[in-house]
Amino acid sequence: MAIIVYNYLTRRKEEFKPIHEGYVGIYVCGPTIYDHAHIGHAKAYVSFDTIVRYLRFRGYQVRYVQNITDVGHLTDDADEGEDKIVKRAQKDRVEPMELVETYMRSYFEDMDALNVVRPNISPRPSCHITEQIGLIELLLERGHAYEVNGSVYFDVSSWPEYGKLSGRRLEEQEEGVRVAINPEKKHPADFALWKRAERGHLLRWPSPWGWGYPGWHIECSVMATKYLGQPFDIHGGGLENIFPHNECEIAQIEAATGKPFCNYWLLNNMVTVNGVKMGKSLGNAIPIKEMLTRYRPMTLRFFILSSHYRSPTDFSEAALDAADRGLERLTSAVSLVRARLQTAPDGDLDAEWAARLEDYRARFVEAMDDDFNTPRAIAALFDLSREVNALLNSGQPVSRATLEAIHDLYQSLGGQALGLIFDEPVRGDLVSSRDTLVDGLMRILIDLRHQARQARDWAAADAIRDRLAELGIVLEDGPEGTRWRPSR
Amino acid sequence: MAIIVYNYLTRRKEEFKPIHEGYVGIYVCGPTIYDHAHIGHAKAYVSFDTIVRYLRFRGYQVRYVQNITDVGHLTDDADEGEDKIVKRAQKDRVEPMELVETYMRSYFEDMDALNVVRPNISPRPSCHITEQIGLIELLLERGHAYEVNGSVYFDVSSWPEYGKLSGRRLEEQEEGVRVAINPEKKHPADFALWKRAERGHLLRWPSPWGWGYPGWHIECSVMATKYLGQPFDIHGGGLENIFPHNECEIAQIEAATGKPFCNYWLLNNMVTVNGVKMGKSLGNAIPIKEMLTRYRPMTLRFFILSSHYRSPTDFSEAALDAADRGLERLTSAVSLVRARLQTAPDGDLDAEWAARLEDYRARFVEAMDDDFNTPRAIAALFDLSREVNALLNSGQPVSRATLEAIHDLYQSLGGQALGLIFDEPVRGDLVSSRDTLVDGLMRILIDLRHQARQARDWAAADAIRDRLAELGIVLEDGPEGTRWRPSR
Numbered sequence: 019m020a021i022i023v024y025n026y027l028t029r030r031k032e033e034f035k036p037i038h039e040g041y042v043g044i045y046v047c048g049p050t051i052y053d054h055a056h057i058g059h060a061k062a063y064v065s066f067d068t069i070v071r072y073l074r075f076r077g078y079q080v081r082y083v084q085n086i087t088d089v090g091h092l093t094d095d096a097d098e099g100e101d102k103i104v105k106r107a108q109k110d111r112v113e114p115m116e117l118v119e120t121y122m123r124s125y126f127e128d129m130d131a132l133n134v135v136r137p138n139i140s141p142r143p144s145c146h147i148t149e150q151i152g153l154i155e156l157l158l159e160r161g162h163a164y165e166v167n168g169s170v171y172f173d174v175s176s177w178p179e180y181g182k183l184s185g186r187r188l189e190e191q192e193e194g195v196r197v198a199i200n201p202e203k204k205h206p207a208d209f210a211l212w213k214r215a216e217r218g219h220l221l222r223w224p225s226p227w228g229w230g231y232p233g234w235h236i237e238c239s240v241m242a243t244k245y246l247g248q249p250f251d252i253h254g255g256g257l258e259n260i261f262p263h264n265e266c267e268i269a270q271i272e273a274a275t276g277k278p279f280c281n282y283w284l285l286n287n288m289v290t291v292n293g294v295k296m297g298k299s300l301g302n303a304i305p306i307k308e309m310l311t312r313y314r315p316m317t318l319r320f321f322i323l324s325s326h327y328r329s330p331t332d333f334s335e336a337a338l339d340a341a342d343r344g345l346e347r348l349t350s351a352v353s354l355v356r357a358r359l360q361t362a363p364d365g366d367l368d369a370e371w372a373a374r375l376e377d378y379r380a381r382f383v384e385a386m387d388d389d390f391n392t393p394r395a396i397a398a399l400f401d402l403s404r405e406v407n408a409l410l411n412s413g414q415p416v417s418r419a420t421l422e423a424i425h426d427l428y429q430s431l432g433g434q435a436l437g438l439i440f441d442e443p444v445r446g447d448l449v450s451s452r453d454t455l456v457d458g459l460m461r462i463l464i465d466l467r468h469q470a471r472q473a474r475d476w477a478a479a480d481a482i483r484d485r486l487a488e489l490g491i492v493l494e495d496g497p498e499g500t501r502w503r504p505s506r
Numbered sequence: 507m508a509i510i511v512y513n514y515l516t517r518r519k520e521e522f523k524p525i526h527e528g529y530v531g532i533y534v535c536g537p538t539i540y541d542h543a544h545i546g547h548a549k550a551y552v553s554f555d556t557i558v559r560y561l562r563f564r565g566y567q568v569r570y571v572q573n574i575t576d577v578g579h580l581t582d583d584a585d586e587g588e589d590k591i592v593k594r595a596q597k598d599r600v601e602p603m604e605l606v607e608t609y610m611r612s613y614f615e616d617m618d619a620l621n622v623v624r625p626n627i628s629p630r631p632s633c634h635i636t637e638q639i640g641l642i643e644l645l646l647e648r649g650h651a652y653e654v655n656g657s658v659y660f661d662v663s664s665w666p667e668y669g670k671l672s673g674r675r676l677e678e679q680e681e682g683v684r685v686a687i688n689p690e691k692k693h694p695a696d697f698a699l700w701k702r703a704e705r706g707h708l709l710r711w712p713s714p715w716g717w718g719y720p721g722w723h724i725e726c727s728v729m730a731t732k733y734l735g736q737p738f739d740i741h742g743g744g745l746e747n748i749f750p751h752n753e754c755e756i757a758q759i760e761a762a763t764g765k766p767f768c769n770y771w772l773l774n775n776m777v778t779v780n781g782v783k784m785g786k787s788l789g790n791a792i793p794i795k796e797m798l799t800r801y802r803p804m805t806l807r808f809f810i811l812s813s814h815y816r817s818p819t820d821f822s823e824a825a826l827d828a829a830d831r832g833l834e835r836l837t838s839a840v841s842l843v844r845a846r847l848q849t850a851p852d853g854d855l856d857a858e859w860a861a862r863l864e865d866y867r868a869r870f871v872e873a874m875d876d877d878f879n880t881p882r883a884i885a886a887l888f889d890l891s892r893e894v895n896a897l898l899n900s901g902q903p904v905s906r907a908t909l910e911a912i913h914d915l916y917q918s919l920g921g922q923a924l925g926l927i928f929d930e931p932v933r934g935d936l937v938s939s940r941d942t943l944v945d946g947l948m949r950i951l952i953d954l955r956h957q958a959r960q961a962r963d964w965a966a967a968d969a970i971r972d973r974l975a976e977l978g979i980v981l982e983d984g985p986e987g988t989r990w991r992p993s994r
Contacts, residue, residue: 081601113569113733116626123624136611138604145633148711223636245601458977459947462970466954482950489946 021076023252024328024389026260026283027183031389034282036251042078043246044070045280046254047238047263048140050087051121052106055128056303057318057333058256058289058296064319065286065327065390066254067134068436072386075435083245084137086125088118089144089221090213090234093299096262097200097210097233104220114220115144128306131315133437139245143237147223150232150240153274154211154225162273166202168214168228172266174207177273183283184261209266211236235266239279243271249278257285257328258295286327293332304333313338314504316438320345323392323436344396345438350501351403352428352439354410355421357499365417371409375427378402382431392436399432464493464500509564511740512816512877514748514771515671519877522770524739530566531734532558533768534742535726535751536628538575539609540594543616544791545806545821546744546777546784552807553774553815553878554742555622556924560874563923571733572625574613576606577632577709578701578722581787584750585688585698585721592708602708603632616794619803621925627733631725635711638720638728641762642699642713650761654690656702656716660754662695665761671771672749697754699724723754727767731759737766745773745816746783774815784821792821801826802992804926808833811880811924832884833926838989839891840916840927842898843909845987853905859897863915866890870919880924887920952981952988 021034036042046066049059063084070082093099107114126136143150154170157163162176174180174188181187188207199206210233215222222229242250248271255264264283271279289296296303309318321341325331378398385394406424409416432439463482470478483493486502494501509522524530534554537547551572558570581587595602614624631638642658645651650664662668662676669675676695687694698721703710710717730738736759743752752771759767777784784791797806809829813819866886873882894912897904920927951970958966971981974990982989 081604113627115629115733116569119624119627136607139601139607141603142633145630148635148639151636152712224640245603455944455977455979456947459944459951462973462977463947463950466970482954485950489943489950491943 019383019387021073021387022389023282023284025281026257026285027281029185032282034251036078037247037249037281040077040079042073042080042252043250044073044080044082044252044254045238045242045246045250046082046084046137047256047259048084048086048137049125050091050102051118051125052103053121053298054305054307055125056296056298056305057309058303059125060128060132060306060309060318061289061322061327061331062256062286063129063134064132064322064437066284067129067132068323068392069252069254069284069327069390071135071437072390072435075430076383081139081246082135082137083139083141083242085237085241086118086122086140086142087234087237088115088122088142090232090237092234095234095299097213101221101231107220118142118144124307128310131310132306132319133315133440135437141241141245143232143241144221146237146240146244147225147232149244150236151212151225153236153240153270154232156274157211157270160274162269163211164204165227168230169202169210170212170227171203171208172211172269172273173204174209174269175205177269179272180207180269181265183268184265186261186265209233209235209262211270233266235263236270238263238267239271242267242280246280248275248280250280252282252284253280254284254286257287260285284327287330289331289333291333296333309338313342314345316349317342317345320348320396320438323438324396326389326391326393328389344400347403348396348399348428348432349439350496351406352425352432353501355406355425355428358410358416359418359421359425362418362421363415365415365419367419367423368417371420372423374405375402375423379427379431382435386435395431395436399428402427460491460502464502467493468500507871507875509561509875510877511770511772513769514745514773515769517673520770522739524566525735525737525769528565528567530561530568530740531738532561532568532570532740532742533726533730533734533738534570534572534625535744535747536572536574536625537613538579538590539606539613540591541609541786542793542795543613544784544786544793545797546791547613548616548620548794548797548806549777549810549815549819550744550774551617551622552620552810552925554772555617555620556811556880557740557742557772557815557878559623559925560878560923563918564871569627569734570623570625571627571629571730573725573729574606574610574628574630575722575725576603576610576630578720578725580722583722583787585701589709589719595708606630606632612795616798619798620794620807621803621928623925629729629733631720631729632709634725634728634732635713635720637732638724639700639713641724641728641758642720644762645699645758648762650757651699652692653715656718657690657698658700658715659691659696660699660757660761661692662697662757663693665757667760668695668757669753671756672753674749674753697721697723697750699758721754723751724758726751726755727759730755730768734768736763736768738768740770740772741768742772742774745775748773772815775818777819777821779821781820797826801830802833804837805830805833808836808884808926811926812884814877814879814881816877832888835891836884836887836916836920837927838984839894840913840920841989843894843913843916846898846904847906847909847913850906850909851903853903853907855907855911856905859908860911862893863890863911867915867919870923874923883919883924887916890915948979948990952990955981956988 022031023034025032049055070080073080088103089101091102093102093105103114103117107117110117154163157172163170163172212225212227212230212232214228215230222231242253268279291302294302317338321338322331324341324344381398382395385391385398428439463486467479467482486493490504491502510519511522513520537543558568561568576591577589579590581590581593591602591605595605598605642651645660651658651660700713700715700718700720702716703718710719730741756767779790782790805826809826810819812829812832869886870883873879873886916927951974955967955970974981978992979990
């Protein structure tokens with residue numbers, strides 16, 4: 019069976035065929051690093067993480083490249099205004115690259131918390147000045163660019179395909195252009211490849227056109243093809259950047275080389291708050307770090323995956339609370355299986371369950387093969403959990419082999435592919451396995467409380483609960499035993 | 507009082523005077539990233555972390571720049587052989603920048619574990635190709651370099667000061683040169699600024715001299731001055747790289763600009779195993795990650811700080827075990843103070859103790875002011891701990907204010923300056939405070955065991971100890987109560 023993806027280049031669902039059998043090269047537009055990441059970033063990078071995870075789950079060897087923009091992204095998201103990083107660095111009175119280090123670290127902390135696997139390469143435009151100048155020189159040579167006063171612009175009228183991704187015709191584009199048109203441009207839709215920078219500008223490099231810095235779009239054309247070749251398989255990004263950013267990426271590299279840039283464009287939809295797009299510059303962005311003081315990281319990941327990546331995700335407390343309960347349904351079934359495994363009798367894998375698990379795997383794969391339909395994939399896991407709960411509460415003995423098969427399926431689908439379910443905690447050293455240790459300590463404490471209750475020593479049982487509450491941990495007693503979670 | 511540093515440029519101790527009152531710019535040669543970091547790296551970067559911490563403790567605002575070498579470091583540590591990163595990337599069949607991402611992440615993980623504060627900027631030579639080409643062009647222009655077949659060499663005979671840091675005269679240098687002298691060099695001591703790279707070489711960029719890559723030394727000259735100005739205050743590194751690496755750094759930038767590079771050269775000595783230098787290429791390097799499965803990170807940090815940074819550190823199990831006991835002496839005194847603070851009576855700060863603490867602070871500062879003499883500084887903390895233990899075991903009441911003053915001094919000297927003692931655990935959220943949570947859970951478990959013992963329920967007490975042992979935690983009962991530590 020093939021994976022079907024919605025390709026924004028053709029505006030239809032297509033069978034995914036990699037350029038090299040068994041390998042996938044994917045480039046995703048990364049964040050511009052000048053502040054902490056917000057929920058909009060979480061949606062984008064959890065979505066593409068899940069796509070990468072699923073491609074690996076399906077046996078592909080994936081090279082995942084995601085840039086970190088550290089220069090050239092101007093405050094108006096086009097060619098005018100200040101560099102976002104320079105502006106913030108001046109405000110904070112730090113060297114721009116110091117600002118970038120700080121927020122790059124913060125970004126990866128957040129992504130690690132959300133169980134987002136690191137990209138194989140995280141290139142930065144300030145690290146590819148030579149390569150960007152090289153591509154601009156090629157564009158000048160081939161007549162697709164022109165230099166004015168030390169800045170270089172792409173000549174959109176020289177490349178008839180301009181607009182092919184976003185579907186905007188040149189005439190339409192003019193209408194959207196801001197009132198103050200840069201007089202250096204021959205055509206209002208022309209865009210900057212290189213911008214002149216005066217002495218004193220904090221981020222500038224020498225070039226054949228004098229001191230300056232690259233335009234925002236050129237980095238992606240350069241870094242994607244440098245690390246993935248041309249054409250490569252998949253370009254990911256956010257739908258809000260389809261124009262001008264993604265459109266310009268294509269124009270730059272295809273006009274210069276005469277070869278296609280990439281085969282599939284996958285774009286995620288936005289996060290909204292009461293229907294309004296969430297964004298840093300819109301003033302309604304909720305930092306991931308703030309969210310994580312109130313919700314478990316996996317709740318946020320579950321929330322994101324419970325809608326499709328191409329649909330908008332509307333943020334609300336109620337939706338997050340619902341996600342928390344949904345995640346709990348999944349993880350409690352997994353915990354129950356794990357608990358039963360401790361005392362399971364030996365025995366063969368139940369044939370009926372073997373077939374049932376195969377059906378669930380097929381249903382999950384079918385959902386994910388259909389343009390990575392995570393809500394449908396999660397629904398399959400919910401149905402599985404309902405059956406698992408019924409089995410385990412039926413009072414019938416369940417063999418170790420059957421329980422292991424169920425557990426493996428959860429690990430494979432919910433863990434490896436969706437990144438929602440963690441491996442069974444195993445004994446580990448303190449350095450690398452804090453989570454495992456916390457889990458182990460909690461199991462001892464829950465058992466001690468259980469013993470106290472069985473001995474009707476209510477005071478002792480309550481004391482344990484109260485001291486855990488002081489540490490911010492809530493115990494929840496249920497039919498399947500006691501579970502714990504951080505209090506909000 | 508002034509800080510005195512041993513300056514390798516003058517080979518004597520000098521008073522440290524920053525260029526800009528209140529500010530310090532420090533550049534430290536970072537690791538070449540092609541494998542996991544080893545104990546030699548731990549010594550270098552814990553040493554300079556402590557120097558940076560101490561400068562901040564003394565009120566300086568420090569900008570700490572430490573590079574990550576990702577291109578140009580060849581296997582013979584000079585101009586010949588393969589690029590270490592390219593070689594390893596080919597072996598692992600990955601893109602060189604993918605290899606760099608992997609090991610850069612591993613490096614920072616290790617540094618985080620060792621409580622090494624991140625540098626403000628961690629620049630990479632592959633990100634400063636333009637700047638390196640710029641400096642080479644300047645050297646060519648000024649007659650200090652020559653181009654041969656697409657490679658550019660520094661002409662050591664054009665710059666009479668060459669050798670001033672390492673103290674090697676040019677004639678001596680010739681003796682050390684390998685038999686096979688590169689025929690492109692005019693003088694055997696000339697060194698590569700830019701190396702020609704044929705098609706197929708995995709790390710290469712266009713330059714005025716054709717495709718190639720920068721020599722190993724040029725990156726440090728360029729990145730130090732880019733982010734710190736010229737001259738800047740302190741250049742740090744490892745004594746084993748004083749020649750040719752540091753010597754070449756000076757030559758490149760000073761010959762090109764006619765200005766001094768930096769004012770103070772601070773170089774750390776090596777780690778030895780049975781008297782032999784530890785090094786990746788020497789085959790006796792112990793990875794930090796391996797060490798941390800056997801010792802607590804702070805034991806390793808303590809081990810490093812218990813010898814002076816300019817002395818060799820001889821590695822042995824016995825020395826690590828001794829460091830573990832030493833660290834324990836310090837932290838147990840701190841724990842005792844914290845425990846007593848819970849029940850301390852109100853009252854004024856004891857005048858005698860106030861004076862005593864001032865004396866200890868002065869002794870500590872005097873030791874650290876003397877070229878960052880951490881062994882003497884730690885000795886002062888040991889003496890303090892002996893007096894603190896005597897006070898707390900004397901049976902006399904100790905006021906809260908006195909205990910707080912003692913605690914603050916430990917935090918300030920052992921914590922802020924040496925990075926060995928962590929802040930008092932406070933209630934925190936689960937995401938960011940795993941250690942705090944583990945600490946809190948352990949306190950509950952130790953108390954429950956204590957209650958069981960008081961009730962003479964030995965079975966219950968032993969059960970708690972045994973279950974903790976299963977998790978890899980050892981309880982140690984002592985006169986000051988029960989402490990816990992990871993088992994080896």
